Amino acid sequence: MKTVLITGATSGIGLSLVHAYLKQGDKVYACGRNFSVYEESETLLEARQKLQLMEVSFDLTDSQSILTSLNDIESLDIAILNAGTCEYIDNAEHFDGALFERVIQTNVISIGYCLQVLIPKMKYGAHLALMGSSASYVPFQRAEAYGASKAAIHYLAKSLQLDIPAERLTISVIAPGFVKTPLTNKNDFPMPMLIEVSQAASHIISGITKNKKHIHFPFPFTSFLIVMGSLPDRIWQWVALRMKR
């Protein structure tokens, strides 16, 4: 039995990961703000009663709350820092600084505080996964805030990989394509190769089990973006400007 911590565990990908790890018999610390969905699930209520599932409530925009809420948890085998938000910049000429701050605060700044309290709690040989996005491979229109936040996560993970020996801690970055969740339900543009949350959760768990440092899926979609990102900017920009967002 492993002890697993998941942020963003109340919805979408994170919630699916909670179900999958509980099914494997692991012990799960589920982090989020709104746990009302847990009251509707017999599996989750039962796991809570058996102390196989612990809820940890905090807002990622409150650094002190992150530090105090995570302080009491025991040592971990796996931590998946999955929580995140997405808001688009609709008019770049009238740039919305407050929107930019909200996204960077939730998706990037909070991760620093999570790492501060969690790295010392990770067992020797444990696995720490940071949720990035395939949006970081190439720039997309309206994604100035979201894309920048996820590009920062990719850099952060790769930099941590250099500073912390892999025997001590495997650090991976997760880069999904489009996954059907409340976050993407708000998108008003076509989402090629959209997959279900259960598929995303199994890709992530399989990548973590294999100690992969770069977990990206679905492979045809993310590989296409990786190749595009390696080409000169003007090629991708030509394609991106012809895609409706």
Ligand SMILES: NC(=O)c1ccc[n+]([C@@H]2O[C@H](COP(=O)([O-])OP(=O)(O)OC[C@H]3O[C@@H](n4cnc5c(N)ncnc54)[C@H](OP(=O)(O)O)[C@@H]3O)[C@@H](O)[C@H]2O)c1
């Ligand atoms: N869906 C996709 O296609 C896709 C693709 C690439 C990457 N991702 C990334 O995957 C992660 C999960 O996305 P999702 O699609 O599963 O989204 P989701 O269904 O909207 O879930 C987001 C989760 O993050 C938590 N969260 C958001 N803001 C928070 C805050 N201020 N404090 C605490 N928790 C907060 C939410 O908790 P509460 O509801 O309890 O507040 C919720 O559990 C995100 O980092 C997202 O960027 C998603």
